[in-house]
């Protein structure tokens with residue numbers, strides 16, 4: 401039995417379109433007894449939204465088989481925050497919902513926050529940046545859901561959480577070190593220990609992005625599989641420092657590994 405961890409955008413689907421042959425290939429893995437989980441860095445949707453979307457696209461999946469960066473962020477905060485700590489959050493409603501579900505206390509004022517969470521926020525403003533900056537000046541720990549600079553969309557790409565990170569780093573002059581999503585070991589360890597319950601070398605991480613999917617797998621000792629259906633071109637692959645163990649045209653070929 402093997403474990404397969406699949407990225408979503410650019411790996412399973414592009415926007416709302418399933419990549420051809422993917423549901424059948426995943427069903428073949430399940431039929432032969434392999435375990436499958438889905439993993440996304442995207443912080444602007446809920447895990448339940450992904451379950452619905454995958455089911456609608458013909459992939460049967462349960463809630464505990466879908467992990468996103470918001471979920472890992474909430475888990476990290478729950479495990480590290482003291483009783484009177486509180487968080488200032490930049491992000492969209494799904495991130496706030498995930499933190500509320502984990503009983504994470506929000507700061508009444510940013511300057512009182514012990515932690516700042518940066519997520520992708522399409523209503524990001526100077527006021528929010530300043531609030532996060534003032535929290536940092538008061539000693540708050542900064543974390544971010546994901547380092548992705550952009551998110552691929554139909555016909556191009558748009559700024560993702562990496563742009564929020566860049567704005568705060570520009571003000572503080574310090575790198576944001578704590579990322580909860582891919583390529584963080586917080587994410588890979590949680591999946592190996594609590595979802596797949598397997599050793600790293602029994603598992604494959606399948607994704608389209610070198611600096612998140614492939615780097616996380618390589619750092620964790622998980623076998624890395626790049627698919628060419630998303631963001632990465634052959635030129636990017638040749639120039640990259642994060643090299644995958646395997647390269648496939650598409651998840652459709654996953655059972656040939």
Ligand SMILES: [Mg+2]
Pocket residue numbers: 407408409410411607608609630
């Ligand atoms: Mg992707």
